[in-house]
Amino acid sequence: MIEFKKINNYQGFTLIEVMVSVTLFAVIILSVTSIFKLAIDGQRSAIATQNVQESLKYFLEVTSKEIRMAQRNEGTCLNLGYDQIFQTLHGSYGDNLYFKNYYGECVTYYLSPDGDNVRFRITRRTPGLPDKPSYFISPAKIRIDDLRFVISSTASTSQPMVTMNLRANALDSAQFKSEMTLQTSITSRYYK
Numbered sequence: 358m359i360e361f362k363k364i365n366n367y368q369g370f371t372l373i374e375v376m377v378s379v380t381l382f383a384v385i386i387l388s389v390t391s392i393f394k395l396a397i398d399g400q401r402s403a404i405a406t407q408n409v410q411e412s413l414k415y416f417l418e419v420t421s422k423e424i425r426m427a428q429r430n431e432g433t434c435l436n437l438g439y440d441q442i443f444q445t446l447h448g449s450y451g452d453n454l455y456f457k458n459y460y461g462e463c464v465t466y467y468l469s470p471d472g473d474n475v476r477f478r479i480t481r482r483t484p485g486l487p488d489k490p491s492y493f494i495s496p497a498k499i500r501i502d503d504l505r506f507v508i509s510s511t512a513s514t515s516q517p518m519v520t521m522n523l524r525a526n527a528l529d530s531a532q533f534k535s536e537m538t539l540q541t542s543i544t545s546r547y548y549k
Contacts, residue, residue: 405527405535412499413525413539416477419494420466424519424543426459433484434463442517442545443508450475451504454519462489468504469493474528477501501525502536518544 370378430437436455437444444455450468458464462481469478471493480491495501503524510517519542526536 402535406537409499409525409527409535409537412496413523413537416495416523417539417541420521421541421543423458423464424456425546427456427464427545428459428461430457433457433461436465437463443506443519445506445508451501452506454506465491466504466506468501471497474500475502477504495525498528499525500528516544516546518542 424443427442429440429442432439434455434457436446436453437457442456446453446455448467450470453465453467455463455465458481460483462483465480467478467480468475469491470476474497476493476497476499477495478491478493480489482488501523503522505522507520507522508517509520521539521541521543523539524536525539
């Protein structure tokens, strides 16, 4: 008769051990992928915020210099009252600011459509000369949602102050929109 020896040397994994290890591996991979996606989304949001900040910084530098050097109107600028430095009117997309700059040009700051976007536009006109082309000062990747100008002055001073309120965001997916609200006040250096 043939005798069979029972071998007790198991050299494999049971089905339950394989299932548990595959499940643990899947959970670890999904966790790492989720953390990586959160890091990428955070970086995109930070870049969108930085783009809006940099664009608004340039915008404020340009407008602040010109507003500080504004002068009284002697009747040469049509939308600006006689002997006034600043005038605002409500336009289609927000407020329009009118003033006479240091070079004697009649300047208008306003929002204007550019395709599906709304951007900040500057128009400068020298009285008695052909109109200069207007141009956008805000980049195409930034949308200006709201623009308000508030002019305040007191009887004790001839220096009016322009307060600019601005709301802008990056034109990116809704997840990385990065909306910012900005307010700054600028006084004219003009003395009578």
